[in-house]
């Protein structure tokens with residue numbers, strides 16, 4: 001008969017624990033065979049419990065120390081290590097299978113919700129050719145009359161306040177309908193802004209989702225060209241509103257006002273930098 005020796009080590013249920021009355025784990029040759037835990041207000045002789053090959057030992061079968069609680073499990077393990085290893089492997093395989101099944105269910109549910117979300121946002125029909133585009137930042141450099149026309153067209157479709165002005169708006173001809181394709185700021189970024197958090201220009205640019213809605217009324221004619229040259233200017237010289245403090249003009253250039261050094265006045269938007277940039281490329 002060969003004699004097998006074991007290396008028993010103690011670990012912790014939570015890797016941040018370092019001992020005391022925390023839940024312990026019993027390892028034999030690096031394999032988890034059971035654990036120990038503190039039983040609280042019990043007679044001194046049963047304050048520690050353990051579980052593992054010997055079953056659940058607590059209460060009447062409890063122990064005065066963690067060492068004793070561990071030893072009972074290790075002793076039982078040593079009577080038939082191969083069998084306990086086999087049971088342990090079986091239990092671990094069951095756990096892994098459960099986990100894999102749970103993960104698969106989770107993935108399937110996520111995919112289903114994603115598909116539902118895409119359908120809700122983008123419709124069930126195929127994209128078609130673009131027949132009209134309102135350039136990004138149009139409202140910041142187009143003639144006021146044209147901006148008003150785009151605005152009332154959006155409002156007619158119930159899209160007032162829904163469309164990001166920092167992205168293009170398109171009209172797309174599809175098989176059985178014409179649609180407006182637009183970027184809508186996510187609820188999260190709108191909430192953040194409503195809560196007074198400072199959403200950066202990059203934040204506004206990125207936190208959008210594409211939506212599609214059926215076109216009912218033809219869009220107004222756009223006379224101004226796309227002006228990508230203005231995007232960096234607008235990124236820096238942003239119009240900001242002062243809803244509570246009205247200096248006689250409540251839309252200011254965030255950049256120029258901040259740099260003016262005068263805390264008692266605001267630089268109105270469009271500022272000189274913006275106006276010069278718009279005229280230069282026109």
Ligand SMILES: [Zn+2]
Pocket residue numbers: 237238253254255256257271272273274
């Ligand atoms: Zn400015």
